[in-house]
Structures are given as C-alpha cells and as structure tokens.
Amino acid sequence: MVEHKPQLLRIADAAKSLAISKGQIYRLIAAGAIRAVKVGPQATRVLLEDIEKIAQEGIPPAAIRLLRRGGGGRER
Numbered sequence: 653m654v655e656h657k658p659q660l661l662r663i664a665d666a667a668k669s670l671a672i673s674k675g676q677i678y679r680l681i682a683a684g685a686i687r688a689v690k691v692g693p694q695a696t697r698v699l700l701e702d703i704e705k706i707a708q709e710g711i712p713p714a715a716i717r718l719l720r721r722g723g724g725g726r727e728r
Contacts, residue, residue, distance in 0.1 A: 660689060660697035669703055676719055680706075685715040 666686070667674045677698065680686045686702045711719070 658689075659700035660691070661700050661703060663696060663698065666698045666703050670706060679719055680711065680715055683712075683715040683718045685712050 661669070663674050663677050667677045670677075677686065681688045681696075681698065685706065687699045689697050689699070691697050
C-alpha cells in the first residue's frame with residue numbers, strides 16, 4: 653500500500669498564494685480554516701489542499717469574521 657504524504661507549504665508561501673498577510677494565515681489557522689503542522693521548533697507548515705480549497709471556494713464565513721476582528725493569533 654502506498655502512503656499518501658500531504659504536501660506542505662511555508663506560511664509565507666501560503667500567504668503569497670492567497671494574496672493575504674502571514675498574520676492572516678495564522679488567524680485562519682486559529683479559526684480552524686487551515687490545518688497546520690509543526691515541523692521543527694520554530695517551523696510551521698500548512699496543508700496545500702487547505703490553501704487550494706480556500707483559493708477555489710473562498711474563506712469560510714466564520715473565519716472572515718475572525719479576520720475582520722483581528723482575533724486569533726500565532727501560537728508559539
């Protein structure tokens with residue numbers, strides 16, 4: 653059986669592909685709209701499939717409200 657490994661993007665690359673800031677990517681992670689994976693002590697990656705879904709379907713309404721409020725934030 654072949655194991656499927658998800659493709660991961662750096663936060664900066666995800667932000668660039670969606671034309672939003674890195675801070676907004678972290679807010680989308682906090683809102684649950686994008687899944688994140690810690691790959692090192694200071695490295696976080698996001699799933700390419702989540703970025704593609706947002707690019708095609710848009711940001712979920714609940715996450716939009718969080719972005720407007722400026723809530724959420726980056727975990728360290």
